[in-house]
Amino acid sequence: MKQQSRRKMIAGALGSGLLAVSRAASAHTAKPHAKKAAAVKKEQKDWGIAGDVKDVRRTIDCKMLDTMRFSPDRVDVKLNETIRFTARNNGRVLHEFVIGTKEENATHYQFMKKFPNMEHDEPWMAHVAAGGKSEIIWKFNRPGEFEFACLIAGHYEAGMVGKIVVVSA
Secondary structure: HHHHHHHHHHHHHHHHHHHHHHHHHHHHOOOOOOOOOOOOOOEEEEEEEOOOOHHEEEEEEEEEEEEOEEEOOEEEEOOOOEEEEEEOOOOEEEEEEEEOHHHHHHHHHHHHHHHHOOOOOOOOOOEEOOOOEEEEEEOOOOOOOEEEEOOOOOOOOOOOOEEEEEEEE
């Protein structure tokens, strides 16, 4: 009898553990990652640096759609302009708004496919639940062509990518 009770306890513990792992495995597609309240990390990237809200002169409202598209899908920016992107998820599934170079986003997408539960708290990334919105404030202090993309498995491959063109004023 004692051995049977132990088996039930072990089976119950394993079942609970599998349920927790199962929930964690689907976490990236089920809900957004919360932005942490800590100070924004100002790290220079090829596509710019986190901006200060006091320097924002323009807000771009960008809709994320379940057709795996952004609207607008192109943004023109002047060199050294600080933009507030308001990423609005008009769909029914989680989407992301990630700014970067084409190469950086493609590399990150490969990691996302392998590790879909990756946590993100970078200032150039926003995870937005269905019907929700998030903001990114970014200073474009490097000229060039960059992109914003949804790097959730399947979304990037389906073409959920937009272009940012930064030109000298």
